[in-house]
Amino acid sequence: MSSPLDLRGVTIWPGFLSRAEQEAMLADLLTVMAIAPPIRPVTRWGRPMSVAMTSCGRLGWVSDRRGYRYEPHHPETGRPWPAIPDSLQAVWHALAPAAREPESALVNLYREGARMGLHQDRDEADLTQPVVSISLGDAALFRVGGTARGGPTASIWLHSGDVCVIGGAARLAFHGIDRIRAGSSDLLPGGGRINVTLRVVT
Numbered sequence: 001m002s003s004p005l006d007l008r009g010v011t012i013w014p015g016f017l018s019r020a021e022q023e024a025m026l027a028d029l030l031t032v033m034a035i036a037p038p039i040r041p042v043t044r045w046g047r048p049m050s051v052a053m054t055s056c057g058r059l060g061w062v063s064d065r066r067g068y069r070y071e072p073h074h075p076e077t078g079r080p081w082p083a084i085p086d087s088l089q090a091v092w093h094a095l096a097p098a099a100r101e102p103e104s105a106l107v108n109l110y111r112e113g114a115r116m117g118l119h120q121d122r123d124e125a126d127l128t129q130p131v132v133s134i135s136l137g138d139a140a141l142f143r144v145g146g147t148a149r150g151g152p153t154a155s156i157w158l159h160s161g162d163v164c165v166i167g168g169a170a171r172l173a174f175h176g177i178d179r180i181r182a183g184s185s186d187l188l189p190g191g192g193r194i195n196v197t198l199r200v201v202t
């Protein structure tokens with residue numbers, strides 16, 4: 001693990017997770033996805049997102065024609081979300097030791113061509129709590145701006161095992177994923193990228 005970088009107030013820990021830790025976390029996430037299958041949500045306007053999503057924890061982030069929100073059940077299975085695996089909790093406790101316990105982990109699955117437009121994470125009630133974001137698999141071009149849309153931005157490639165802490169003054173920073181570099185990692189069977197964001201929701 002090297003020392004952290006600052007990207008417009010977002011703290012980035014390159015190589016925070018060893019290859020063995022990444023493999024163990026991936027195994028935990030495959031179990032989560034077997035119980036709670038990832039789905040491509042649609043936006044409020046009915047447009048399917050390019051990223052497939054699932055969650056674990058007491059609450060999971062969902063989007064449909066009714067908008068964005070957190071729900072206690074998977075929208076298709078109707079079952080509660082699986083628990084947040086210890087491998088994820090450990091990262092939260094290491095990098096956000098003063099924070100409350102995470103209530104949700106949003107799992108984003110990027111296949112080739114998937115992206116995520118610039119947005120703020122603002123569906124959580126307590127914005128004093130950070131978001132901890134873990135990258136696994138293919139490299140991703142991560143863009144961060146300020147708290148107002150349309151200002152200057154800065155970008156960095158996130159690699160498998162990197163972890164970002166989005167907190168403090170950057171908690172409401174606009175951010176997104178411009179693109180994935182397909183084939184840049186052999187961690188995921190079939191390629192692609194998984195991002196997990198741990199969050200306090202209530």
Ligand SMILES: O=C(O)CCC(=O)C(=O)O
Nearest residue numbers: 106108121133177195197
């Ligand atoms: O995939 C990423 O690194 C960012 C994901 C993200 O911003 C989100 O899930 O809100």
Ligand SMILES: [Fe+2]
Nearest residue numbers: 119120121175
């Ligand atoms: Fe986000």
